[in-house]
Amino acid sequence: MKKLKMGMVGGGSGALIGAVHRRAALMDGEIEFAAGALSSTKEKALASGRDLGLPEERNYASWEEMLESELGLPEQQRIDFVSVVTPNHLHFPVAHAFAEAGFNVVLDKPMVHTSEQAQRLVEEVEKTSVVFAVTYNYSGYPMVKQARHMVQKGELGEIRKVIVEYNQGWLATKLEDSGAKQAEWRTDPARSGIAGAVGDIGSHAENLVSTITGLEISEICADLTTFVEGRRLDDDANLLIHYTNGAKGVLIASQVSAGEENDLHIRVYGTEGGLEWRQEEPNHLISKPMGAPAQVLKRGNDYLCEEAKRASRLPPGHPEAFIEAFANVYMSVGAAIRARQEQAEPDELLRNFPCVYDGARGVHFIEKTVESSRSTQKWLDARWRAAGRHRQTL
Amino acid sequence: MKKLKMGMVGGGSGALIGAVHRRAALMDGEIEFAAGALSSTKEKALASGRDLGLPEERNYASWEEMLESELGLPEQQRIDFVSVVTPNHLHFPVAHAFAEAGFNVVLDKPMVHTSEQAQRLVEEVEKTSVVFAVTYNYSGYPMVKQARHMVQKGELGEIRKVIVEYNQGWLATKLEDSGAKQAEWRTDPARSGIAGAVGDIGSHAENLVSTITGLEISEICADLTTFVEGRRLDDDANLLIHYTNGAKGVLIASQVSAGEENDLHIRVYGTEGGLEWRQEEPNHLISKPMGAPAQVLKRGNDYLCEEAKRASRLPPGHPEAFIEAFANVYMSVGAAIRARQEQAEPDELLRNFPCVYDGARGVHFIEKTVESSRSTQKWLDARWRAAGRHRQTL
C-alpha cells in the first residue's frame, strides 16, 4: 500500500498538538509526513521542518507557499491531504484555501470562529467533494464506538438523559501570564474565538454526546463564568439542554476545576439502562442494564461490535489510549481519501469520522452557548439547521 | 448512663425507613425504643408495636393518643423525644403538636410541605427550645464531616464550583402501579408534596452542599421533568445554581437514571484544589490539591479531624456505612437532648446535626425549584431569608 502524503500547517517545534497529530497519523505506517509550513514565523517554520526531517524542497516558509508549490506539482506527487493544526483563527483561511484548491483537509477543532465561516466551508466541501475531517479525536476511542453501537441497537431503550462533563483544572490560575503558549492563545479572543472553555472543551463534550447518542439539541440554557480575574474568555460553563426527542441534558465544561486533569466523562440513561465512559480510563465502558448487574466492557474483546474491534490494535488488557484514538480518526480519513482517489467505497468499519458537518454544528453550539449565557431568557432555540446531508461519508 | 426513651410515629412493620431509624437510634446503646404509634391504621399500629416488642401500655393506636398519654405521665417517665417517620404529609401536624407540647423531635426530610408550615415549626422551636432534628442522614458520614472541616480550614481556597448529583433509577418504570408502597406515596402529591425527585433526593443534595461548604444559594435555574407517563410529580431535576459568594453550581437529581442505585456524589472545587465524595463508597474522601498528587483519605485514621474521628466506631479498613451515618445523627441528637435536660453544653464534637433551620431551608429550596422550573425567566432569586440563628446548637 502506497503511503498517503500528509502536509501540515502549524505544529512546529514545541507545539503539543502538532506532535500528537504526527504521531497519530504515522502510527499505522499508512501515512508519511511529506510537507509542512510549520509556523506562521518563517524562520521558525523552516527550523521546525528541518528538526523534523522534512525534505528541504517541501519544508515551506508559509502555508500560502505550500499551497502554491503543491499545486504546481503533478497531481500524483502532491500531498494527499493537509492537516491544519494552527491556533483557531487560522483554521478558516487555511482550510478554505486548501479545500477550494481540491485538497483533502484534516482540521483541528473548533472548526472556525463563526457560523458564517462554517457555512462557507460546508459549501466548499459540498462543491469540491474533498474529504474533510475535524479532529474531534475522542470519537476515535473504540469504547466510544461501542457505546454508539449499543445506543443504536436500542440496548438502552429510548434515551432520556445525558450528563456530559469535561473537567480540567489547568487554567485555575492565570497561566496565560506566565508565558505558557497554549494558555496564551486559548484565552485570547483574537486567536481562540468568542469562547474559552466552551470553545476548547465544551465543543468536545457536545460532539461526544452527538457521536454516541445521535441526539439533536433543541434548546439550551447556558451559564458561562470567567473565574480568573482579568481573563478575557469564559473558563467555566454549565448548561441545561433539551434534545429534540424529549431527552434532557446537562453539559459541564470547566478549566478551573482545580485538581482535575482531562476528565471528559459521559453518562447516558435510557428507558432500559445506562452507559458510562470516562476518557481517563478509556479502555472500559460501563453498561448498567436495569435490574441486572453492571457490566464492564473492555477494549479488545471479541464480544464488542465490529467497529470497536476494528479500532483496536492490541489484545485485551494491553491498554490503548489517547494517541491510538487520535490515530483512529486518521485511519478513517486515510480510508476515505483512498476511496475517493480510487472511486471506491471505503471500508464499512472505517466510515465514521467527524466531518465538516460536525465541525459546523460545533461552531453553532459555541455561538448559541455564548448567546444563551448573555440572555435573561431561560431557553434559547439552538437547533442546528444544516441543509443537506449530515455526515460526509454516508 | 440512663438510656433516652424514644417514641416513634410511623414506621410500622414493613416500613423501610422506620426500621432504619430504630437500628440507627439503638446502635450505640444510649437510646431505647420505649413507645410508638407505628401506623395511621389502628390495627396495624398495635400489631406492629407488638411485633417490635413495645410494652402494651405504650403501644399506641394513634399519635394523638401517644401525645396525650405521654403528657399525662410524670415528666421523668415521659419519652425523651419522638421520631416522626411517616409519609411527608403527616410531618407537620405531628411534629408541630409534639414540639408545642415540649417534646424533642426527630423528623424525617423533607421537613414539611410548605414554607409557611416550616416557618411555624421554626417559631415553635424557637419558643419552646426543644431539640429539633431533621434527618438529613448523609450529613452523619464521617468523611462528610472531614470534607466540611477541610473546606472550613481553607484547604480548598475560595470555593468556585460545586457539582452535586443524586442519581437513582428505581422509578424508571411506573413502579407506583405495582403496589410498591414507597413508590406510591412518593409519587402522590397529597402525601409527598409539590415535588417528586426534587423533594425526596434533591433536598438531600441541597443539604449536602450546605453541610460541606456552608455556601448559600442566591439564584437558581431549574428544569424538572416527568419522564414516566402518568406520573404526577417530577422524576428528574437539573439545576444551575448561583451562590452568594460567586460560586457556581450544578445540581442533578433523578429517579429515572436507570441502572443507578443511590448515587449521591459531590465535587467541590476551590482556588486551591478539589474534593470528591460518593455516598456509595462512603469511607473514602478524595482530595485533589492543585499541582500535587490526589489523596485518598480513609475513615478511621488518626490524620482526620476530631469530629470525623468521633463519628467513627471501627478501625480503618473495617468499613462503616449507611446505618452508622444515620446513627451519628441520633448520637448528636442524644447529646443535645441530654445537654438540654442537664442544662449543660453538649460535647463539642457532637454539636452539628441537621436542625429545624436546615429543614426550613430545604423546604424553601423545593418550592423555589418548582417555581423556577415553571418560569420562562432564567434566574430566580432563591435566597433563604431566615430570621435569627441558623443552627440550633450554636
Place this chain on the structure above:
Amino acid sequence: MKKLKMGMVGGGSGALIGAVHRRAALMDGEIEFAAGALSSTKEKALASGRDLGLPEERNYASWEEMLESELGLPEQQRIDFVSVVTPNHLHFPVAHAFAEAGFNVVLDKPMVHTSEQAQRLVEEVEKTSVVFAVTYNYSGYPMVKQARHMVQKGELGEIRKVIVEYNQGWLATKLEDSGAKQAEWRTDPARSGIAGAVGDIGSHAENLVSTITGLEISEICADLTTFVEGRRLDDDANLLIHYTNGAKGVLIASQVSAGEENDLHIRVYGTEGGLEWRQEEPNHLISKPMGAPAQVLKRGNDYLCEEAKRASRLPPGHPEAFIEAFANVYMSVGAAIRARQEQAEPDELLRNFPCVYDGARGVHFIEKTVESSRSTQKWLDARWRAAGRHRQTL
C-alpha cells in the same frame, strides 16, 4: 418475638471487639444484652457492666460466677447464649465450661490454642448439641454468600486457583511497646497462641476460602516471618496451597504491609470464569465470566441469591458494611438457638454460620502453617481429618 438473652464474657470498657459484638447482636432487636462478666479483673468487670447498663444482679465479677449463677436460675430465665470475646487464651476454658453446662456459645476466632483443645470442644458440642458458633464474621457479608452460591451452582466451572490475601499494616512498627492493648496481647504467645498474623488474620483468610469454595486443603508450604525486631510471633505469612481437588492456592497474610488497613481480598478462578471480592468494598462482587464482560454484582438487588438477599437490610446503593455482616452471624445463631429451643428447623436461609468444625479446622490450619514454616520439606500434609459432620446446622 421474645428477645434472646445474651451473656458476655470479656469485652469490657474500651475493648474494641466486645463493642462490635454487642452492636452486631443488638442490631436487629432480636437479642438483648442481659448479663456479663466483662473483664478478668473484678473491679473492671463490674464497672464496665454498670457503664453498659447491665442489671446489678447479672453484672458478674467473673465468668465462673456468671456460669454458676445462671445455672442456678430456672431454665426459662437463664441467658440463651454466651458470647466469649476474651483474648484467645481464655477461649477454651470459658467456652468448654459453658458448653458442658448446656449453654449455647458464640466464640471469637481463632477458636482455641491447640488442636487437642479443639477436639475436646468438638466432642463436647457433639455430646450436648448446644449451638456453637465461631465468629468468622466475614462469612456474614451478603456478597460472600452470593459468591458461595455462584461457586456451588457451578458458574465458575471447576475451581483451579484461589488467591486470598489479608494485608494489614498496623503492626509495621513495634506497637506492642506503646501501650496499645490489642497489639500487646496479639503479639504475646501466652495469650495469642503459637501464631501472630497467621492466627489473627490468616485464619480469616483460610475460612473465607472454605466458606466460598468449599475446597479442602491437602498440602501447604508456608513461609512465616517476624519483621519487627523483638516481636515474639510472626507478623507476615505467605503460603502455597494444594487443595484436594487439584486446585492451587496462594494465601498471603501480613500485619506489616505498611499503608494497608484491612485488605481481605479473594479471587477464585475456575474453568469458566473468575470471582473477586474485597472486604473494604463489601457491597460489590466482581464476576469475570470467560469471554464476556465482567459483571459487578451489587448488594440488595433482586438478581442475587436468596441467602444474600436475606442477609441484607437496606436497598441497593445504601451501603452496608462490617457491623451488618457481623450481625448476620448473630442472626443465624439466633435462628439456630430458637430452632433448638423449639425443636424446629431453622429458616433455610439462615442455616449457614461458622461453627465448631470451622473453628477446629482453623486451629489445625494455624498449627500446620507454623509446622510447615519450620520445615525444610516443601509440602506438608495439612488435611483436616474431622470425624463426623462438618457443619453444625446440616
Place this chain on the structure above:
Amino acid sequence: MKKLKMGMVGGGSGALIGAVHRRAALMDGEIEFAAGALSSTKEKALASGRDLGLPEERNYASWEEMLESELGLPEQQRIDFVSVVTPNHLHFPVAHAFAEAGFNVVLDKPMVHTSEQAQRLVEEVEKTSVVFAVTYNYSGYPMVKQARHMVQKGELGEIRKVIVEYNQGWLATKLEDSGAKQAEWRTDPARSGIAGAVGDIGSHAENLVSTITGLEISEICADLTTFVEGRRLDDDANLLIHYTNGAKGVLIASQVSAGEENDLHIRVYGTEGGLEWRQEEPNHLISKPMGAPAQVLKRGNDYLCEEAKRASRLPPGHPEAFIEAFANVYMSVGAAIRARQEQAEPDELLRNFPCVYDGARGVHFIEKTVESSRSTQKWLDARWRAAGRHRQTL
C-alpha cells in the same frame, strides 16, 4: 536528526508483537523501518515486507541473507540495529550472529532458552560493546520509573515485602489446538523453551520487581502447574521468594486465570509505606505512606521525577499506554546507539533500559523456577551470579 535505520527479523504479516515493535520504534520519528527478514518462510517474508513497504533491495528472504547483505554495505549505510521478534527458539542464533558482527540488537524476551546461551550472549556483548536491549517493555512505563525513583530515594524505607502478579486467562482452554499461532508456539517446548507461563509472563514479573526495587533473589520455592490437559508446558506458577536483603516475596503468574486479561500488578511494602501499580491502569501509581492518606500519582505531572517526565509525551489526563511504554524502550535504545556512534554520553534520563544482563538474569530465573518446582526441597538457591557489570549503560 538523522533517523536510525531499524532492521527486523520476524514480525511478518499477522504477527502481533512485530507490529507493536514497529509502532513503538517509529512513534517518535527518530527511527525508520529500513530492512527486514520478516518470516522464516521465504515467501511469507518477502510478501510481508512488500505489504509493509520495505524497499525491494532490503526486503530479505532470510535473516542470514540480511546479515550478509548489510555487512556488505558501507558502514554508514548499514542498518543501525536489528530488532529480533521471532519465536523464542530463534532468539539465540539470530541475536548472537548480529551481535558478533557488530550490530546493535533489540531482542524480545525471554532472551534465550538456556543460561549457557545467555552467558555466550553476555560475553559477546562485552566483547563487541554493541548496544543490546531486551524488551521487558513494562519497564518503559513512566509510573514504573517513578516507582523505582521513590524506592531508590528511600521513600518506602527498607523494603520488606513484594507481591507481584501477572494474571492472564487466554490459555484457560486448549487454545493451541484451535490454530491460534501464538498459543501454538507459546505452548511448544521446542519453540518456547522449558517454561510456559513462567517463561512468557513470569519473566516480566521478575523483571518488574528488579526494575522497581533493585532487590536480588536469594532463594525461591516454586509450584508450577499445567491445568489444561495435554498441554506440554506449565500454565500456572506460584512462587515464594527470599531476597538477599531479607525481604520476602510472592510471585504469581498464570495464563489460566479465566476472566483476567493482562493483569500485571505489583505491590511493594517497606518500613515507611507501600506502593502499588497495575499495568491495566498504567497512568496511576498509588503511594501508601504509613499514617497518612494514600496518594494517587498521575503521569505527566510536574511533581514526578525527571525520568518519569522524560518518558511522557502528553499532558496529564491524556492517557498514555502500552505502545508508548514500549516506545520508551526504543527511545532509550536509540539514545544509547547514537551515543555509541558518536562516542558520547547518552542523555542521563534515557540511560535505563533492560539489557543483556536483565535478559540473562531472566533466563536464570526461569531455569531455577522449573528446577524448584520439580524439587521436594523447600528452598532452592536462585542467586544470579553474573560476572562484571549488571547494567549495560552504567
